[in-house]
Amino acid sequence: xxxxxxxxxxxxxxxxxxxxxxxxxxxxxxxxxxxxxxxxxxxxxxxxxxxxxxxxxxxxxxxxxxxxxxxxxxxxxxxxxxxxxxxxxxxxxxxxxxxxxxxxxxxxxxxxxxxxxxxxxxxxxxxxxxxxxxxxxxxxxxxxxxxxxxxxxxxxxxxxxxxxxxxxxxxxxxxxxxxxxxxxxxxxxxxxxxxxxxxxxxxxxxxxxxxxxxxxxxxxxxxxxxxxxxxxxxxxxxxxxxxxxxxxxxxxxxxxxxxxxxxxxxxxxxxxxxxxxxxxxxxxxxxxxxxxxxxxxxxxxxxxxxxxxxxxxxxxxxxxxxxxxxxxxxxxxxxxxxxxxxxxxxxxxxxxxxxxxxxxxxxxxxxxxxxxxxxxxxxxxxxxxxxxxxxxxxxxxxxxxxxxxxxxxxxxxxxxxxxxxxxxxxxxxxxxxxxxxxxxxxxxxxxxxxxxxxxxxxxxxxxxxxxxxxxxxxxxxxxxxxxxxxxxxxxxxxxxxxxxxxxxx
Amino acid sequence: xxxxxxxxxxxxxxxxxxxxxxxxxxxxxxxxxxxxxxxxxxxxxxxxxxxxxxxxxxxxxxxxxxxxxxxxxxxxxxxxxxxxxxxxxxxxxxxxxxxxxxxxxxxxxxxxxxxxxxxxxxxxxxxxxxxxxxxxxxxxxxxxxxxxxxxxxxxxxxxxxxxxxxxxxxxxxxxxxxxxxxxxxxxxxxxxxxxxxxxxxxxxxxxxxxxxxxxxxxxxxxxxxxxxxxxxxxxxxxxxxxxxxxxxxxxxxxxxxxxxxxxxxxxxxxxxxxxxxxxxxxxxxxxxxxxxxxxxxxxxxxx
Numbered sequence: 001x002x003x004x005x006x007x008x009x010x011x012x013x014x015x016x017x018x019x020x021x022x023x024x025x026x027x028x029x030x031x032x033x034x035x036x037x038x039x040x041x042x043x044x045x046x047x048x049x050x051x052x053x054x055x056x057x058x059x060x061x062x063x064x065x066x067x068x069x070x071x072x073x074x075x076x077x078x079x080x081x082x083x084x085x086x087x088x089x090x091x092x093x094x095x096x097x098x099x100x101x102x103x104x105x106x107x108x109x110x111x112x113x114x115x116x117x118x119x120x121x122x123x124x125x126x127x128x129x130x131x132x133x134x135x136x137x138x139x140x141x142x143x144x145x146x147x148x149x150x151x152x153x154x155x156x157x158x159x160x161x162x163x164x165x166x167x168x169x170x171x172x173x174x175x176x177x178x179x180x181x182x183x184x185x186x187x188x189x190x191x192x193x194x195x196x197x198x199x200x201x202x203x204x205x206x207x208x209x210x211x212x213x214x215x216x217x218x219x220x221x222x223x224x225x226x227x228x229x230x231x232x233x234x235x236x237x238x239x240x241x242x243x244x245x246x247x248x249x250x251x252x253x254x255x256x257x258x259x260x261x262x263x264x265x266x267x268x269x270x271x272x273x274x275x276x277x278x279x280x281x282x283x284x285x286x287x288x289x290x291x292x293x294x295x296x297x298x299x300x301x302x303x304x305x306x307x308x309x310x311x312x313x314x315x316x317x318x319x320x321x322x323x324x325x326x327x328x329x330x331x332x333x334x335x336x337x338x339x340x341x342x343x344x345x346x347x348x349x350x351x352x353x354x355x356x357x358x359x360x361x362x363x364x365x366x367x368x369x370x371x372x373x374x375x376x377x378x379x380x381x382x383x384x385x386x387x388x389x390x391x392x393x394x395x396x397x398x399x400x401x402x403x404x405x406x407x408x409x410x411x412x413x414x415x416x417x418x419x420x421x422x423x424x425x426x427x428x429x430x431x432x433x434x435x436x437x438x439x440x441x442x443x444x445x446x447x448x449x450x451x452x453x454x455x456x457x458x459x460x461x462x463x464x465x466x467x468x469x470x471x472x473x474x475x476x477x478x479x480x481x482x483x484x485x486x487x488x489x490x491x492x493x494x495x496x497x498x499x500x501x502x503x504x505x
Numbered sequence: 506x507x508x509x510x511x512x513x514x515x516x517x518x519x520x521x522x523x524x525x526x527x528x529x530x531x532x533x534x535x536x537x538x539x540x541x542x543x544x545x546x547x548x549x550x551x552x553x554x555x556x557x558x559x560x561x562x563x564x565x566x567x568x569x570x571x572x573x574x575x576x577x578x579x580x581x582x583x584x585x586x587x588x589x590x591x592x593x594x595x596x597x598x599x600x601x602x603x604x605x606x607x608x609x610x611x612x613x614x615x616x617x618x619x620x621x622x623x624x625x626x627x628x629x630x631x632x633x634x635x636x637x638x639x640x641x642x643x644x645x646x647x648x649x650x651x652x653x654x655x656x657x658x659x660x661x662x663x664x665x666x667x668x669x670x671x672x673x674x675x676x677x678x679x680x681x682x683x684x685x686x687x688x689x690x691x692x693x694x695x696x697x698x699x700x701x702x703x704x705x706x707x708x709x710x711x712x713x714x715x716x717x718x719x720x721x722x723x724x725x726x727x728x729x730x731x732x733x734x735x736x737x738x739x740x741x742x743x744x745x746x747x748x749x750x751x752x753x754x755x756x757x758x759x760x761x762x763x764x765x766x767x768x769x770x771x772x773x774x775x776x777x778x779x780x781x782x783x784x785x786x787x788x789x790x791x792x793x794x795x796x797x798x799x800x801x802x803x804x805x806x807x808x
Contacts, residue, residue: 010687022688
């Protein structure tokens with residue numbers, strides 16, 4: 001392949017509004033008939049095409065064991081898109097899109113299949129005019145990652161490094177040692193710059209809005225530190241149980257499933273220093289620096305919980321241990337509350353409390369920045385007794401938005417100050433069609449922009465933070481909490497020890 | 506829409522809107538992101554504007570001020586409407602003012618929501634440059650939206666010289682065509698043939714064809730000839746680059762097109778219907794000047 005095409009040098013592209021990928025690309029999905037491909041990847045690529053964001057010369061190759069041809073795969077993809085796309089199937093648009101879809105049957109073990117795939121890709125590359133970027137998306141269980149990247153390397157599908165990228169879904173290992181082992185395996189075939197570790201949380205519009213909120217507004221950054229912030233609460237609550245993922249959840253638990261990736265990534269966005277530029281290395285450097293300043297978690301400052309039966313939003317919910325395929329004596333953590341501390345100039349002395357769990361009272365992800373109280377209140381005690389400290393809440397899902405709590409005089413004959421909330425609802429100012437996180441991330445992978453993807457040093461540091469707690473939690477019993485609550489009492493006590501309490505999302 | 510349809514004095518507009526907010530129990534927080542002033546030449550256009558604003562619906566929480574000249578002192582009718590979003594309501598306010606033409610700009614200025622961008626959508630033909638109503642409204646606007654399908658390119662070019670951030674809906678209608686044309690020249694081989702571009706053949710409205718030619722002239726800094734077969738909407742564009750012909754064509758009545766040229770695989774691209782409401786809504790998300798358009802317009806006008 002010779003890099004002959006370069007849309008950036010095209011004078012006709014100057015000032016165009018669509019802003020999609022320009023350079024030709026071949027996008028290969030390993031595990032193309034799997035659940036993720038059906039529910040997320042194929043609909044996302046279809047919607048990118050509808051929005052005119054795919055490169056003009058583009059091909060998608062589905063790779064899986066199932067025997068079928070291009071036409072069979074097109075029918076399969078159409079059914080998946082009809083079932084799962086956020087936009088309706090456009091029958092008039094479909095034929096053109098379908099012509100970009102191809103299928104290559106093959107297993108993951110035999111390198112011959114990958115040499116055959118290389119021939120298929122070379123042929124498609126030739127049809128596209130040559131010089132196509134190649135993105136390999138590993139939409140398979142993580143146990144296949146080592147063999148897949150090895151086979152790609154053996155078939156020389158990892159070259160040239162400037163044009164080839166591999167996208168890996170989480171989990172990136174199950175502890176620090178396995179993460180390093182996986183990275184070593186991946187790095188035998190791909191350079192770090194070629195590896196795009198996807199965490200779909202980072203593709204959400206409202207998570208990206210944290211960057212905009214922090215670094216596009218001058219009024220918040222000066223108070224965004226331990227001088228003014230008392231503490232920060234981050235909640236990632238799910239109202240669902242483990243559903244059909246009991247076996248997976250028994251192995252992972254809440255720390256590996258949520259904290260090591262989504263939650264620490266959101267925390268890093270909230271607490272990191274401003275990057276010099278919104279560019280991949282600058283952003284990821286700052287996130288990793290923040291994680292390096294964070295103390296590893298320990299059981300003294302964490303609460304492990306597991307739900308028992310109860311009611312969630314009026315519906316009766318089984319206990320975790322009663323869920324199908326869950327051992328009756330399981331000690332898996334379905335809930336965590338923890339106090340995290342960051343040893344740097346900005347945040348020393350300001351704790352970050354996190355909590356996450358299944359079968360909580362509601363599904364919510366939010367960051368609440370709790371400010372310090374005024375140093376002196378020139379009002380009578382009665383006048384200000386209902387006044388809470390200021391807080392700023394970034395709601396990531398659902399009801400995306402930002403609310404600020406401040407004190408205001410109640411319209412009463414005697415002076416009485418109450419807390420009021422000023423709400424900005426993301427959807428009430430921008431009620432437009434919001435793209436799925438996978439659309440954002442797939443487009444970035446095609447363009448080679450790694451800003452929203454996690455880098456290996458960040459992954460390893462996140463494991464270093466989580467591993468001690470995971471190890472400590474291999475023994476002992478979790479605290480039980482009723483489904484539909486906000487976790488065990490010990491979670492409240494964790495904050496009460498510091499004279500604080502959880503806000504109710 | 507909520508509102509009793511009764512005419513109110515301009516001085517009573519804000520109070521009437523506040524009452525409507527209370528009636529609908531929309532709460533104490535109002536999100537408004539922009540002012541949209543629509544200058545209509547007659548009541549028929551004003552009615553059509555109402556339909557466009559209804560169609561934009563809750564996608565943009567805005568205050569619309571629709572002005573229509575009529576005899577007498579300016580009077581207003583106010584209404585508000587809310588649309589259910591995924592998790593919350595989005596509300597828009599509408600103030601329709603009729604009255605003596607010369608008095609309308611001052612009525613508009615008194616009712617703008619402070620400190621938010623002002624979009625002026627001028628409907629119908631453009632008056633001459635000395636028209637005081639156009640001048641005053643243009644001065645108040647951060648963006649002016651016209652449609653050269655109605656005004657013609659010459660009048661659009663005259664206004665562009667004076668209005669900040671002017672955009673032409675006819676230019677916006679060509680956006681996906683320009684994207685498709687540009688995409689054919691991403692490859693180095695095809696890009697070399699751009700140096701031999703002689704002219705274009707266009708099936709479509711004359712002004713849109715001229716804008717496309719102006720765009721190519723300004724981007725490539727070379728003369729580009731133009732041959733137009735008039736049609737109500739763009740259906741086909743051919744670029745003649747020496748002996749090579751690159752074609753972008755709407756496929757039958759479908760909402761997509763195909764782009765093809767030497768050494769290129771045929772490629773489909775979406776061509777969603779360009780209704781006024783969709784075009785307008787997209788323009789309300791943009792602020793500031795669009796140099797590519799200004800240069801294309803200048804090159805089209807100069808030819």
